[in-house]
Amino acid sequence: MPKVQIKHLTKIFGKRQKAALKMVHEGKGKNEIFEKTGSTVGVYDMNLEVNEGEIFVIMGLSGSGKSTLIRMLNRLYEPTSGDVIVDDINVTKADKKQLLEVRRKKMSMVFQNFGLLPNRTILENTEFGLEIQGVPAAERRERAEKALKNSKLISFKDQYPSQLSGGMQQRVGLSRALTNNPDILLMDEAFSALDPLVRREMQDELLDLQASVKKTIIFITHDLNEALRLGDRIAIMKDGFLQQTGTGEEILTNPANDYVKSFVEDVDRSKVLNAETIMVPGLTVNAEADGPNVALHRMSEEEVSGLVATDASRKFMGYITSDAAVKARRDKLPLTDVVSDMPTVKPDTLVADILNIIYDAHTPVAVVDDDNRMLGIIIRGAVIEALAQTDEGEGQENE
Numbered sequence: 001m002p003k004v005q006i007k008h009l010t011k012i013f014g015k016r017q018k019a020a021l022k023m024v025h026e027g028k029g030k031n032e033i034f035e036k037t038g039s040t041v042g043v044y045d046m047n048l049e050v051n052e053g054e055i056f057v058i059m060g061l062s063g064s065g066k067s068t069l070i071r072m073l074n075r076l077y078e079p080t081s082g083d084v085i086v087d088d089i090n091v092t093k094a095d096k097k098q099l100l101e102v103r104r105k106k107m108s109m110v111f112q113n114f115g116l117l118p119n120r121t122i123l124e125n126t127e128f129g130l131e132i133q134g135v136p137a138a139e140r141r142e143r144a145e146k147a148l149k150n151s152k153l154i155s156f157k158d159q160y161p162s163q164l165s166g167g168m169q170q171r172v173g174l175s176r177a178l179t180n181n182p183d184i185l186l187m188d189e190a191f192s193a194l195d196p197l198v199r200r201e202m203q204d205e206l207l208d209l210q211a212s213v214k215k216t217i218i219f220i221t222h223d224l225n226e227a228l229r230l231g232d233r234i235a236i237m238k239d240g241f242l243q244q245t246g247t248g249e250e251i252l253t254n255p256a257n258d259y260v261k262s263f264v265e266d267v268d269r270s271k272v273l274n275a276e277t278i279m280v281p282g283l284t285v286n287a288e289a290d291g292p293n294v295a296l297h298r299m300s301e302e303e304v305s306g307l308v309a310t311d312a313s314r315k316f317m318g319y320i321t322s323d324a325a326v327k328a329r330r331d332k333l334p335l336t337d338v339v340s341d342m343p344t345v346k347p348d349t350l351v352a353d354i355l356n357i358i359y360d361a362h363t364p365v366a367v368v369d370d371d372n373r374m375l376g377i378i379i380r381g382a383v384i385e386a387l388a389q390t391d392e393g394e395g396q397e398n399e
């Protein structure tokens with residue numbers, strides 16, 4: 001069963017909802033409806049299912065209804081019609097007591113502007129959510145401290161928000177949302193106010209968090225690159241209407257309509273493709289166990305001018321060129337003495353970033369994991385090919 005089910009969910013703002021709905025049915029646009037009725041279509045007839053443990057991204061331009069949708073999930077906004085079902089609880093039909101329970105145990109919200117209170121310390125801010133839920137002082141302090149410890153913020157607990165950078169403040173916002181250990185995190189443009197580097201760090205942290213604690217995350221952004229990076233699945237909205245739901249790959253390769261197509265056309269593929277997608281298996285030599293003759297033999301067999309050197313435990317060491325191997329044979333040196341530098345990247349390094357590295361490099365680039373194990377290599381041609389495919393793709397569309 002899906003974790004969250006959204007069924008025919010609609011929100012009309014304003015007094016003349018019936019008239020507005022009638023105009024929606026007649027296919028009238030949002031602006032016309034507002035002019036005639038003074039009511040605004042926030043979200044119209046949304047149907048979605050979010051699975052347990054996935055990061056589900058909601059995208060769309062400003063005013064498309066993303067915040068309205070996410071706020072109906074915990075009934076910060078009361079839906080006009082439709083249902084939100086979380087596990088087996090129909091949130092839209094829940095009484096006060098049930099709703100409180102859902103907000104306490106099931107869902108937490110992380111806001112864009114961090115939502116921190118300026119005159120409260122980091123610790124006081126972190127326990128704020130528990131405080132309004134009526135959790136006793138000693139318990140909420142303990143839980144807040146634990147959450148801060150987990151996110152390595154505990155040493156800042158007595159500081160005030162203004163003393164922290166934007167990234168740190170958002171970490172506090174995230175910690176606060178995690179104090180009640182919710183199943184579901186609702187994140188509304190949580191990283192949008194951060195500068196690009198910090199933003200990327202926060203995205204990494206979110207992916208780590210997701211991998212370790214398996215929350216279900218509903219994440220709003222209007223940045224397509226962020227959506228592609230984080231989302232297991234993505235939904236695209238326009239003027240309150242759902243346009244398409246799918247994986248990033250599905251949406252890029254198979255946009256449901258012209259709107260989605262033009263929406264995703266702007267993506268720079270060099271910012272989407274990463275090392276993992278363009279690497280090839282690398283030929284290696286065990287520099288600790290093998291000698292120069294083995295290396296030279298392999299190079300001539302495989303018709304390559306160099307090999308990636310690893311140690312006996314298959315950890316990455318560097319590169320051995322044929323010249324270096326010849327020198328080792330002549331001077332009776334072990335291969336470990338003739339290993340040269342080779343640039344490395346991580347599997348998720350974007351092609352855009354690899355481009356700069358590979359232009360200066362005299363060797364291929366090695367892709368290594370966090371334990372320094374060799375996963376593959378990237379040759380210059382592959383990078384150029386990956387980028388060229390974009391242009392080719394676009395060219396074909398124009399024909």
Ligand SMILES: Nc1ncnc2c1ncn2[C@@H]1O[C@H](COP(=O)(O)OP(=O)(O)OP(=O)(O)O)[C@@H](O)[C@H]1O
Pocket residue numbers: 013014040041042060061062063064065066067068069222
């Ligand atoms: N409280 C409200 N009262 C009246 N209209 C509202 C209210 N909240 C949102 N709206 C309207 O509903 C529509 C959807 O707004 P919403 O805030 O959900 O968009 P959004 O996709 O989150 O945009 P943004 O990217 O700017 O945050 C907009 O036309 C907005 O003006």
Ligand SMILES: [Mg+2]
Pocket residue numbers: 066067068188
């Ligand atoms: Mg919004």
